[in-house]
Amino acid sequence: MEDSTRRRQQRRNQPSSSTSSTAPTRFRSQKLSTNPTKTTQSSNFVPRSNTITGTTRDSTRNPAHIPNWKSEANAATNKHEEETEAREDVGSIIGTCPFMCPEGERAQRERLRDLAVFERLSGDPRKTSPALAVKKFCRTISLKYVQSSDVRPLTVLEDTLNYLLNLLDSSEHPFEVIHDFIFDRTRSIRQDLSMQNIVNERAIHMYEKMVKFHVVSHQRLRGCSSSSISSLQYLNLEQLTKTLTSLYIMYEANHNNNSVYENEAQFRSFYVLLHLDSKNQQTESLSLWFRRVPSPIMKAKEMCFARQVLRLYRMGNYKRFLYTVSSEASYLQYCIIEPYVNEVRALAISYINNCCYKVHPYPLEQLSKLLMMKELDVESLCHSCGLETLTDNGENKSLPMKQTTVTAITRHIATIIIQNCPSVVGGSLYVLDVTLFF
Numbered sequence: 001m002e003d004s005t006r007r008r009q010q011r012r013n014q015p016s017s018s019t020s021s022t023a024p025t026r027f028r029s030q031k032l033s034t035n036p037t038k039t040t041q042s043s044n045f046v047p048r049s050n051t052i053t054g055t056t057r058d059s060t061r062n063p064a065h066i067p068n069w070k071s072e073a074n075a076a077t078n079k080h081e082e083e084t085e086a087r088e089d090v091g092s093i094i095g096t097c098p099f100m101c102p103e104g105e106r107a108q109r110e111r112l113r114d115l116a117v118f119e120r121l122s123g124d125p126r127k128t129s130p131a132l133a134v135k136k137f138c139r140t141i142s143l144k145y146v147q148s149s150d151v152r153p154l155t156v157l158e159d160t161l162n163y164l165l166n167l168l169d170s171s172e173h174p175f176e177v178i179h180d181f182i183f184d185r186t187r188s189i190r191q192d193l194s195m196q197n198i199v200n201e202r203a204i205h206m207y208e209k210m211v212k213f214h215v216v217s218h219q220r221l222r223g224c225s226s227s228s229i230s231s232l233q234y235l236n237l238e239q240l241t242k243t244l245t246s247l248y249i250m251y252e253a254n255h256n257n258n259s260v261y262e263n264e265a266q267f268r269s270f271y272v273l274l275h276l277d278s279k280n281q282q283t284e285s286l287s288l289w290f291r292r293v294p295s296p297i298m299k300a301k302e303m304c305f306a307r308q309v310l311r312l313y314r315m316g317n318y319k320r321f322l323y324t325v326s327s328e329a330s331y332l333q334y335c336i337i338e339p340y341v342n343e344v345r346a347l348a349i350s351y352i353n354n355c356c357y358k359v360h361p362y363p364l365e366q367l368s369k370l371l372m373m374k375e376l377d378v379e380s381l382c383h384s385c386g387l388e389t390l391t392d393n394g395e396n397k398s399l400p401m402k403q404t405t406v407t408a409i410t411r412h413i414a415t416i417i418i419q420n421c422p423s424v425v426g427g428s429l430y431v432l433d434v435t436l437f438f
């Protein structure tokens with residue numbers, strides 16, 4: 001009887017025991033399936049969904065079971081430390097170097113014979129002096145390892161920049177050699193200004209001078225014949241863009257009551273002129289850039305000129321483009337526009353070759369007035385575009401129409417611009433005198 005009672009109790013307890021044994025297993029499987037990637041998160045991970053959706057602490061997934069308040073406190077501490085480091089890494093040094101080049105660098109470069117031709121004392125590559133040596137640009141630098149004696153104060157930087165820019169008038173060396181030296185040393189000046197976080201009006205004037213250097217180099221490098229001239233042009237244009245960007249930031253940081261600087265309109269017009277060709281807009285469109293320009297700048301004559309030139313170039317209106325450039329462009333603006341002027345002239349020749357009557361050759365004398373060039377230069381331009389010229393018995397030269405030997409480059413320029421607005425050919429203009437810009 002006792003056996004039968006024991007068996008009944010076992011049967012009565014069996015369902016209860018099976019339920020209790022399977023429930024935890026089912027709960028664990030559901031929990032893992034709803035959070036399959038939980039074990040792959042880092043131990044200090046705090047999901048952003050907590051602060052956005054307002055979930056409770058119990059529903060937060062914290063793999064290491066770190067309390068939320070502790071994780072958030074750690075994140076805030078880390079952020080504060082990063083911001084403190086950033087502030088220390090920008091503008092926490094006051095330079096004390098009294099020379100254009102720190103003494104330690106000058107001695108080291110003498111030992112390594114790392115002296116530019118402008119820094120050598122009596123031409124000796126192993127000797128220099130404080131009046132000749134200029135601090136080089138260092139690509140990788142951290143303020144943690146820089147001493148104040150290695151950084152030049154603002155007054156020394158101003159004197160150094162003036163010394164460098166005076167070398168532009170040197171005739172002893174090719175321009176590419178002069179440019180290479182000033183190019184590197186002005187980058188070092190900007191680096192010292194940045195490390196000391198100097199953004200006052202004196203720094204603005206220095207940046208304006210460095211922009212002028214790059215703009216003039218943009219024009220003069222095209223006349224050099226060195227094998228590496230294309231890379232020099234690319235690097236100069238890159239630094240011109242970077243220096244302009246820094247200058248615009250300084251303008252905005254020093255604006256007071258919608259006031260603008262005397263030369264600000266001209267320097268902002270450089271950005272527009274550098275982007276006449278839409279293919280050069282690698283960062284943002286000009287329409288977005290215009291929105292950030294102050295209203296007084298947009299109404300200034302320099303910016304109105306740049307916007308008009310932009311419109312005429314993209315329309316393909318070569319007649320008004322050349323006339324506007326010749327009558328209104330400043331020297332620095334012309335340095336930037338000059339390569340586009342040659343493109344527009346090639347475009348005009350392509351238009352005339354395709355649009356005029358085949359039986360009536362176009363006189364080069366009239367074409368020279370239209371393109372604002374000497375007749376001899378017009379003839380050379382026609383030949384470079386793959387077109388032939390004729391000379392009659394009276395020694396009058398002309399351009400035969402409907403020639404099919406036009407170069408692919410000229411045809412490509414004409415095809416792109418003519419899709420927007422084909423221009424009307426004709427008219428005579430004043431001859432463009434480039435010497436007026438110098």
